Amino acid sequence: MxxxxxxxxxxxxxxxxxxxxxxxxxxxxxxxxxxxxxxxxxxxxxxxxxxxxxxxxxxxxxxxxxxxxxxxxxxxxxxxxxxxxxxxxxxxxxxxxxxxxxxxxxxxxxxxxxxxxxxxxxxxxxxxxxxxxxxxxxxxxxxxxxxxxxxxxxxxxxxxxxxxxxxxxxxxxxxxxxxxxxxxxxxxxxxxxxxxxxxxxxxxxxxxxxxxxxxxxxxxxxxxxxxxxxxxxxxxxxxGTYAITLGNLVSYLLLKWEESSQFSIEKFGQSLMHFKNQIMELHPELKVGSELRKLTDTKPLEFVLEKLQKLKYVELSESKVKILGALTAIPKSMNHLKKQNLVLYHKNQLTKHLNKLDAIFESSAKISTI
The missing domain is CATH 3.40.1130 (Glycerol-3-phosphate (1)-acyltransferase)
Known part of the structure; x- marks a missing residue:
């Protein structure tokens, strides 16, 4: 024994x-x-x-x-x-x-x-x-x-x-x-x-x-x-057990847009909140981070966007977000992706959830139209 x-x-x-x-x-x-x-x-x-x-x-x-x-x-x-x-x-x-x-x-x-x-x-x-x-x-x-x-x-x-x-x-x-x-x-x-x-x-x-x-x-x-x-x-x-966080869900949404796309931070925040509510309602089996679950205003989102502006992924001006080329660029190699494209790196955490997220995104005009 x-x-x-x-x-x-x-x-x-x-x-x-x-x-x-x-x-x-x-x-x-x-x-x-x-x-x-x-x-x-x-x-x-x-x-x-x-x-x-x-x-x-x-x-x-x-x-x-x-x-x-x-x-x-x-x-x-x-x-x-x-x-x-x-x-x-x-x-x-x-x-x-x-x-x-x-x-x-x-x-x-x-x-x-x-x-x-x-x-x-x-x-x-x-x-x-x-x-x-x-x-x-x-x-x-x-x-x-x-x-x-x-x-x-x-x-x-x-x-x-x-x-x-x-x-x-x-x-x-x-x-x-x-x-x-x-x-x-x-x-x-x-x-x-x-x-x-x-x-x-x-x-x-x-x-x-x-x-x-x-x-x-x-x-x-x-x-x-x-x-x-x-x-x-x-x-x-x-x-299948990656948590859905504010960082990776914002990354998912940002990568839906092309270089030079512009939209208001307020509308983006509303879309983000609607998206996370749909995820929690339709897929309670997915684990959602508390900072995203409790999201009721754009302050946490603004922190993320300001960080991305410092890294030159987006440009913020007059309460609007502009997508820059560094965000949409796909590196030739995925090695060390965190250093090459931090947004894509975070979005990739959601790989196993993409079918569920894409279905919600495509079915909701409140999310797909900013």
Missing amino acids: TDIKNATLAYNILIRLVEKSGNLFFSEVEEHFLHESKTLISPYPTAIIGNHVSETDIPALAIVYTRLSPQIKMTIPTREDIMRKGFLIKEFRSKGLTRLLLSLIDKSNIIPSLLGYIGCMAIKRPFRDNSRELLKKGELRDTVDAEWNTLVENIDKGRNLFMFPEGTYNQDGYLNLIKKGVFYLKNKVEDIQFNSFNLTYDSLSFKKAKLHITYGAPFKITKEENSDAVTKIIQDKLG
């Missing part, structure tokens, strides 16, 4: 410390639940899967951990460089007081020690870390197999597993190609269960990004499911 590694007081305290680091990166965190228990159900053995957005997923994972039921120690596959000294300064490239604080944390070497204690396990990924060298030597496949075997051994020793099936950060705001890790696990671990969470970042509506976490409901994957079927299940679980 497996000795389940239930979380200890010290373990939970360390998780809370990592969670608190999120205050450096998030303006606030809003949580949404698909299960009536308002928890992330995770009996042993469970693999908990999530979408992979950025380095700030680390404190986000700590928040997710606090919602686990029951709370069992985790194994967390982690980039090799995160476990090395000096990671924070290299990764975040912050300035001023934040840089000084991150530098002090780096020098203490507390991050690798802390992450190791809570269950982070350094893994190699293709074309990251030293995987190029391993590939040239013909050793990459053996190394990856060995690391997956270690993950399975950790589950067998009584830990649950956090994993990002995409393997790397998604580049375009939606999901990367789903790797075969989940397919591998369901064949290797007897009676393993799965649950999921989605991280949706709104970088447009606040000075710092707001994080939305949507917690899923438990599900099983049968041994009969082939690799393609497993990939489809994961895409549906992760892609």
Whole structure:
């Protein structure tokens, strides 16, 4: 019988410390639940899967951990460089007081020690870390197999597993190609269960990004499911639970217009409010951010538009919005889309919802005619 590694007081305290680091990166965190228990159900053995957005997923994972039921120690596959000294300064490239604080944390070497204690396990990924060298030597496949075997051994020793099936950060705001890790696990671990969470970042509506976490409901994957079927299940679980936020819904509407289009902020705000009301009425299963749910005037919208004006996506004049070419331009590559077109990046979060949103948009003259 497996000795389940239930979380200890010290373990939970360390998780809370990592969670608190999120205050450096998030303006606030809003949580949404698909299960009536308002928890992330995770009996042993469970693999908990999530979408992979950025380095700030680390404190986000700590928040997710606090919602686990029951709370069992985790194994967390982690980039090799995160476990090395000096990671924070290299990764975040912050300035001023934040840089000084991150530098002090780096020098203490507390991050690798802390992450190791809570269950982070350094893994190699293709074309990251030293995987190029391993590939040239013909050793990459053996190394990856060995690391997956270690993950399975950790589950067998009584830990649950956090994993990002995409393997790397998604580049375009939606999901990367789903790797075969989940397919591998369901064949290797007897009676393993799965649950999921989605991280949706709104970088447009606040000075710092707001994080939305949507917690899923438990599900099983049968041994009969082939690799393609497993990939489809994961895409549906992760892609279908992006929260609808002020940032991504404004982005969706702005990208309906061509370069040089102009319209009044007041009418745009009225259309936005009507749109979100229609979404909430027709699709209560979709999770809508509180800043959008409670929207009754154009002030929050004006904040988003002013931010987009600074980034030269729109021009504001005499209470009107003019669409600029940078907003409608489609980059040749979707890599690093957040830097190339922040509006399209946010709109892409809604990829799995587009059929529903398009149907509302096309059927409502109040939305499609500004």
